[in-house]
Amino acid sequence: MVNTRFRGFAWATLAFTLAVILWGAYVRASGSGAGCGSHWPTCNGEILPRPKTMATIVEFAHRVTSGAITLVVVVEVVWAFLAYPKGHPVRRGATASMILMLTEGLVGAAIVLFEYVAHDKSVARAAWMSIHLINTFFLIAALTCTAWWASGGAAIRLRRGVTLGLVVLGAIGLLAVGVSGAITALGDTLFTAPSLARGIADDLSPAAHFLQKLRVIHPIEAVLVAIFLFYARVPVAAHRATPAARRLSLALAGLLVTQVLLGLVNLVLLAPVAMQLIHLLVADLVWITFVLLSAEALGEGQPSVATAAIADAVGPAARVEA
Numbered sequence: 001m002v003n004t005r006f007r008g009f010a011w012a013t014l015a016f017t018l019a020v021i022l023w024g025a026y027v028r029a030s031g032s033g034a035g036c037g038s039h040w041p042t043c044n045g046e047i048l049p050r051p052k053t054m055a056t057i058v059e060f061a062h063r064v065t066s067g068a069i070t071l072v073v074v075v076e077v078v079w080a081f082l083a084y085p086k087g088h089p090v091r092r093g094a095t096a097s098m099i100l101m102l103t104e105g106l107v108g109a110a111i112v113l114f115e116y117v118a119h120d121k122s123v124a125r126a127a128w129m130s131i132h133l134i135n136t137f138f139l140i141a142a143l144t145c146t147a148w149w150a151s152g153g154a155a156i157r158l159r160r161g162v163t164l165g166l167v168v169l170g171a172i173g174l175l176a177v178g179v180s181g182a183i184t185a186l187g188d189t190l191f192t193a194p195s196l197a198r199g200i201a202d203d204l205s206p207a208a209h210f211l212q213k214l215r216v217i218h219p220i221e222a223v224l225v226a227i228f229l230f231y232a233r234v235p236v237a238a239h240r241a242t243p244a245a246r247r248l249s250l251a252l253a254g255l256l257v258t259q260v261l262l263g264l265v266n267l268v269l270l271a272p273v274a275m276q277l278i279h280l281l282v283a284d285l286v287w288i289t290f291v292l293l294s295a296e297a298l299g300e301g302q303p304s305v306a307t308a309a310i311a312d313a314v315g316p317a318a319r320v321e322a
Helices: 004-029 054-083 089-113 123-150 162-190 196-204 210-240 243-268 273-297 305-321
Strands: none
Touching: 004 054, 004 089, 004 123, 004 162, 004 273, 054 089, 054 123, 089 123, 123 162, 123 210, 123 273, 162 210, 162 273, 196 210, 210 243, 210 273, 243 273
């Protein structure tokens, strides 16, 4: 039995989280990370700061929305335990979401308190951003699974075999691309090139900063992982051979092609802020679709009408984007 109200709330929570993540990326891309100084949870030592700069407004808005989504996830957890019986996967997904939301906040606080923001070019900042990115991806996965299970998706049963191996390799690949993408975006923000040719020359220079040198890795890694997933999605979907799996497989293919094309455009246009945000949004959608396909392929039992309906909605949307 699907709780339609909770299902809608779970998907809305995921959408709200994506919006907060995109705003966080804008904070970094606009150089507003130091807008509240090195203070946390206060902003420049004040609970309600008097914004004197745009950077303060941008950073404080991100903190407010981050606090709001945390409260929303708290509601999701409480509701999950009230609406679903003991042992139901929705309870586990909501609990994991809450834990990861808290660690997300702690990592964000550490970045601010250690002042790995604004124009900091240290290895430590790149490392903390990588940790933040990985936690964010796991958070998105937990919220996605919660909404999927609330829509009637079957509980995941891990069985040793080719399918599980492909899913694990795909997840590792997407996480690696996400980390290199975050570091590349940081390099694009801190080392703006006047032209594509000059940017490539600077990246390949022996005297280049490590953030510039690492920018070469991301597009190569992204294309290789996209090719792997494009072909791996077929046997993964065939493992359970449900209508939902087939539609999610098609959606993933469309999103992968879209993302590679967006990456090319982002490179040619020298990574303007708007393109960085669009590129990140589609990266998140690729991850969400991959998680949904994996959850469906590794699920046990028969697919429900609800999961097929959700997959039906995802598939056409991805094909339009492609």
